[in-house]
Amino acid sequence: MLSVYLDLGVGLVLSFLLLSLLVSGVNEAVVRLTAVRSKFLWAYLRDTMDGSDDQGKAWLPAKATDVFAALPFKRDPRPEHSDQPAPAEVQAMPTQEGRTDDAMTKLFYERVREIDHPKTGRTSISDIPPGRFAVAMMEMASAEKDGVDGLLAKLKDLKSPLHGHLQGLWDGAQRDMERFRVGVEGWFDTEMQRLSMLYRRYVKWVVAVLGLLVTLLFSMDALEYAKTLLRDNAFRVGVSAVAGGSTEAYGELKEQCTSQQPVTCITETLSSPALVKVFDHAIVSVVIPEEGDPGISWNGAVWWDRLTTLSHWPGYLLTFVGLLFGAPFWWDIFRRLTGIRSRRS
Template sequence: MLSIYVDLALGLVLAFLMLSLLVSGLNEAFVRLLGIRSKFLWAYLRDTMDGSDAQGKSWLPAKVADVFASLPFVRDPRPVHSDQPAPVEAAQAPEHETKAEDAMTKLLYQRVQEIDHPKRGRTSIANIPPERFAVALMEMAAVEKDGVEGLLTKLKAMGSPLHGHLKGVWDSAQRDMDRFRQGVETWFDGEMQRLSMLYKRYVKWVVALLGFVVVLLFTMDGLEYGKTLLRDNAFRASVTAVSEAGPDAYSELKEQCAQSNPVPCITDTLSQPALVKVFDHAIVNIVIPAEGEPSVNWNGGTWWDRLTTLSHWPGYLLTFVALLFGASFWWDLLRRLTGIRGRR
């Protein structure tokens, strides 16, 4: 009896893991295609270094709806890519600059553009180490007449929000350059952690939306799938009973395969476990015959009838909630059930 529940648990976990991996793969594909990570980073840098745009709007999305409607599609906060190496010396910050020109963002990009490669004409830099950011600021301050004091004066004249952050770090460092550099690293590292948390909070809504779409496209009914797993286990037990008890136990299998020759029926059923059949109800399914090449078939009619059947929706909801746990959760659970040890 215990093996039946172990088989049920393994089947459910494996199915949820496969669907979760599909959701994660789709999410990563959209992130890479649209450059979401890079856009999040440079939207934050524009808001922090130059403030809002000429219309007074923040570059970083304030609401979840802005992530879907604004950041990936409308306004691209990333600087234009340059294939030239960084200048030998950093350019001086202007005395006064309009917010539309984004002077400080351009100066920062000049100091880190060596690690860049193009992505549709824009930068693809999605991560700036705190040490590199601190060095870039030190290089900007080095070309000013009064060093850090001169840079802070220009930032204040430009109305840059960065002035307040650097002023606090400079004062706490007591005008010591080495302590100032370390303070900038610590401050920027904390800001990147906060930005990562903000990014994850927005991405989880995207993952939830993708999970809902995947469940509906595959019409994956978790409750029905669990019942199919138990039925498969019972069918295998019947086949075993035939081999052990002889022809007297043949009647049960004959009833299940009454419309066809029992031997091919049993072979076909055992060769198609529940995990394979769970994807048969997708809007497009793949048929792999015993002989010949696989074929892709449109399954729109069956898919729509299944989707509009209300009795399946509790199972869809169960599958959707399961996908929200993520692929890492189901992989860890699968390792625990099977005893697979992860490599350290």
């Protein structure tokens, strides 16, 4: 009896794992297509170095829901890509008269563009190590006449939000360059952690939307699927009993396969397990005939009929909630149930 529930658990976990992997794959494709990671980083850098735009709007959205309207589709905060290495001589910061709304961002990009590669004419840098950020600040300070004091004076003159952060770090380091560099590195690392939290909240919204779409497009009813798994298990027990010579089991099997010969019925059933059947209800399914090449079948009418049947919606809700846990969660459960060991252990 324990094996029945184990088969049921493994089947459900495997289906959730496959659908979660599909959601994760689509999410990664959307993220790469819209370059959201890079836009998150450079929106933060623009807000921190140059402040808001000429209309007084921040580049980085304050709420995760605002990201859908701001970063992927509207203004692009990334600087233009350059295939040239960082110049040997660091340019001095502009004065208030020569300031533009992205002067500091462009100056900083010059110091880190060695790790860049083009993507639609804009930078694709989506991660800057804290140590590299600190070195870039040191290089920019070296171009000023008074070093760090000169850099802070110009930041204050430009009304850059970065001035307050660096001024506090400089005072805390007691004007020691090495302590100041370590402080800048630690501060930027903390800021990247805060930015990652906002990005994760954004990703949760995207995963929730994609999970709902996948659930509905595949019309995946988890309760119905669990029942199908139990039926498959009972069917295989019946086949095993027939193979052992049970005439009673053969009679039950013959009643179940009334439309065709028992041998043909057994072959077709065993070759179409529950995991395969669950994808037969998608709006588009792949048909693999006994002979010939696979084909694509349109199931629009059947799919819509399932979608509008209220009795399936509790199962849809269960599937949707399951997908919210994500592929890593279901892979860990699947690994524990099957005894697969991770390489780390």
